[in-house]
Amino acid sequence: MSLHADDLPDVLAITPLTAPPDVSLRPPGSKSITNRALICAALAPGRSTLTGVLFADDTHAMLGAVRALGATLTVDEAAHTVVVDGVDPRTQTTPASIDARQSGTTGRFVVPAAALRPARSVVDGAPQLRARPFGPLTDALRELGATVEDLSEAGPGLLPIAVTGPVAGGKVAVPGHLSSQFLSGLLMAGPLMSDGLSVELTSPLVSVPYVEATTAVMAAFGVTVDGLHVRPGAYRATDYAIEPDASAASYVLAAAAITGGRVTVEGLGTSSLQGDVRFADLLEQMGARVERTADRVTVTGTGTLHGIDVDMADISDTAQTLAAVAVFADSPTRVRGIGFIRKKETDRIAAIVTELRRAGIDAVEDEDGFTVNPGTPAPTAFHTYDDHRMAMSLALLGLRVPGIEIRDPRCVSKTYPTYFIDLARL
Numbered sequence: 001m002s003l004h005a006d007d008l009p010d011v012l013a014i015t016p017l018t019a020p021p022d023v024s025l026r027p028p029g030s031k032s033i034t035n036r037a038l039i040c041a042a043l044a045p046g047r048s049t050l051t052g053v054l055f056a057d058d059t060h061a062m063l064g065a066v067r068a069l070g071a072t073l074t075v076d077e078a079a080h081t082v083v084v085d086g087v088d089p090r091t092q093t094t095p096a097s098i099d100a101r102q103s104g105t106t107g108r109f110v111v112p113a114a115a116l117r118p119a120r121s122v123v124d125g126a127p128q129l130r131a132r133p134f135g136p137l138t139d140a141l142r143e144l145g146a147t148v149e150d151l152s153e154a155g156p157g158l159l160p161i162a163v164t165g166p167v168a169g170g171k172v173a174v175p176g177h178l179s180s181q182f183l184s185g186l187l188m189a190g191p192l193m194s195d196g197l198s199v200e201l202t203s204p205l206v207s208v209p210y211v212e213a214t215t216a217v218m219a220a221f222g223v224t225v226d227g228l229h230v231r232p233g234a235y236r237a238t239d240y241a242i243e244p245d246a247s248a249a250s251y252v253l254a255a256a257a258i259t260g261g262r263v264t265v266e267g268l269g270t271s272s273l274q275g276d277v278r279f280a281d282l283l284e285q286m287g288a289r290v291e292r293t294a295d296r297v298t299v300t301g302t303g304t305l306h307g308i309d310v311d312m313a314d315i316s317d318t319a320q321t322l323a324a325v326a327v328f329a330d331s332p333t334r335v336r337g338i339g340f341i342r343k344k345e346t347d348r349i350a351a352i353v354t355e356l357r358r359a360g361i362d363a364v365e366d367e368d369g370f371t372v373n374p375g376t377p378a379p380t381a382f383h384t385y386d387d388h389r390m391a392m393s394l395a396l397l398g399l400r401v402p403g404i405e406i407r408d409p410r411c412v413s414k415t416y417p418t419y420f421i422d423l424a425r426l
């Protein structure tokens with residue numbers, strides 16, 4: 001049986017490891033960096049070659065989106081490469097229709113980019129994305145001079161919307177506590193706004209490292225962000241190598257910690273653009289041994305894990321991974337600062353607590369996070385809520401205990417279609 005997401009059964013049984021793993025692997029390309037590089041390359045007149053590209057549902061959504069915005073793409077999935085012939089969006093007058101599927105980054109990055117075009121673009125997504133907030137972005141774009149039509153019957157600030165530019169730019173106030181993606185999306189469109197862009201945050205920013213990644217990718221394409229200000233300018237087409245996905249790496253590194261094995265992740269280390277590479281720091285605090293170089297991280301499980309109390313607002317995509325590790329610690333783990341993950345693919349706080357409890361683990365929901373009291377998971381078929389990170393995190397329990405099954409495992413296709421292939425390599 002192939003373990004690629006496309007071929008998975010409705011319920012996947014996880015086989016416990018018979019010996020601790022000792023492997024080295026390179027996770028697929030970063031979703032976050034792929035989708036930033038695709039936007040910047042699409043807005044840069046001329047040819048950019050992107051290597052190390054992730055091909056998954058979220059990046060297929062972005063490939064479709066940048067094509068609709070006028071870029072010409074030559075895609076080589078086997079070589080993990082996309083050649084992008086970008087265009088100045090301000091010269092594009094063809095109406096566009098964009099399906100962001102389930103991808104928050106695609107939706108939140110493409111709406112401001114579409115607002116640069118003197119044309120009407122309709123942006124929609126799957127029901128899951130239709131339920132996630134877009135209001136701060138549509139408010140900001142109206143303030144900056146775009147025409148935004150709310151098309152959702154469920155109310156304003158939700159997909160689908162239609163946006164018509166060109167957006168002039170200027171100063172705008174944006175909340176930071178719901179998602180950093182509004183800010184990242186606006187910043188990437190900023191240099192092509194005639195008045196440039198100055199953003200002021202009206203509430204504390206979550207997921208800060210993602211904004212740093214945004215400015216780093218913009219810099220690679222020739223645009224400088226100064227504070228939260230971008231001067232009018234232009235992107236420069238360039239060749240860009242995308243690093244592996246640090247959120248994806250969290251699962252295999254966690255596997256080493258909980259099984260007493262050793263896993264090395266290649267292509268990610270202290271020089272990574274992604275905040276989620278810091279997940280290894282948490283494993284270290286819990287008792288695992290961690291070695292790092294500029295582009296490699298090795299985690300070795302020591303057989304002992306202690307609970308920790310941690311604010312994960314900067315690296316919330318790894319909160320569910322940590323919950324799985326916490327099950328095997330010798331004291332409780334409290335995760336804080338992540339109330340905003342209730343508006344991700346699902347309410348991730350409720351979902352992880354519900355599923356751990358289904359397995360007999362004493363997990364408790366807090367407003368801004370959760371507490372996991374360690375225990376031995378009972379044989380359980382876990383529900384995954386169409387959330388790739390529920391499937392990938394809960395599968396880790398099955399590496400240690402028998403009888404763990406993952407329902408609807410195909411949801412890993414959102415960011416990591418080869419996840420169960422990599423897990424089997426352990």
Ligand SMILES: O=C(O)C1=C[C@@H](OP(=O)(O)O)[C@@H](O)[C@H](O)C1
Nearest residue numbers: 032105179180181184207210317
């Ligand atoms: O900018 C990005 O690439 C992302 C930002 C984060 O979202 P929020 O800023 O909404 O927390 C993260 O959860 C998401 O997977 C990717």
Ligand SMILES: C=C(OP(=O)(O)O)C(=O)O
Nearest residue numbers: 102103104105317344345
């Ligand atoms: C929240 C996620 O993705 P996005 O917001 O890009 O849909 C994720 O990948 O966990």
